[in-house]
Amino acid sequence: MTINAIEKARAAAEKAAQDLAALEAAEAEKAAQKAAQREERQREKDAEFLAAWESLDAELLAVGSQSAADAVYEGTDPIAALAVYWVARAKRNTIRTHARNAYYRLHGEHPAGSFALELSYRDMRVADRMEEAISRAAARHAADLADALDSEWLVPDGA
Numbered sequence: 001m002t003i004n005a006i007e008k009a010r011a012a013a014e015k016a017a018q019d020l021a022a023l024e025a026a027e028a029e030k031a032a033q034k035a036a037q038r039e040e041r042q043r044e045k046d047a048e049f050l051a052a053w054e055s056l057d058a059e060l061l062a063v064g065s066q067s068a069a070d071a072v073y074e075g076t077d078p079i080a081a082l083a084v085y086w087v088a089r090a091k092r093n094t095i096r097t098h099a100r101n102a103y104y105r106l107h108g109e110h111p112a113g114s115f116a117l118e119l120s121y122r123d124m125r126v127a128d129r130m131e132e133a134i135s136r137a138a139a140r141h142a143a144d145l146a147d148a149l150d151s152e153w154l155v156p157d158g159a
Contacts, residue, residue, distance in 0.1 A: 046102035053099040053116065057092050064088025068133030073140050078133050082126060093119050 064085040071081035099116040 043106055046106040049102045050099060050106065053095055053102075056095050060088040060092045060095070064092075067136075068129055069136035069140070072133050072137035078130060079126075082124075082129060086124060089119055 064087070066081045066084070068078040068081045068085075071078040096116040096118055100111055103111040103115065
């Protein structure tokens with residue numbers, strides 16, 4: 001190879017390196033813009049979620065609020081009531097975790113300890129809860145029957 005050919009090849013390599021650097025810089029700029037746009041969209045979503053999380057939590061609290069004792073008393077499936085309760089409780093904890101994470105992303109600091117507290121761990125003890133539910137429902141049925149018997153078979157005071 002002649003010196004002229006080497007110089008041409010060197011110049012072409014330098015030009016290619018400059019072109020590559022320019023392309024890499026442009027790609028880095030695009031990536032930074034996309035990241036900034038994504039971060040801004042995430043901040044908007046976090047603010048929106050933080051405005052709504054308590055109502056979502058309250059909806060799940062209402063869904064899982066029928067006690068197994070109420071279900072037994074009403075003659076519905078107490079196992080289903082227990083399952084609905086525990087599923088709703090797990091979902092509420094998920095919402096609360098998401099709220100804490102959204103708060104952190106939005107404010108850059110962890111929320112106060114009382115914000116969106118995780119519901120404490122409780123052992124399901126399904127057999128114990130069923131026994132308790134049946135006992136409570138039986139007591140309510142007995143009280144209802146006692147009231148009915150009293151109203152039909154007892155003369156009221158002052159009559």
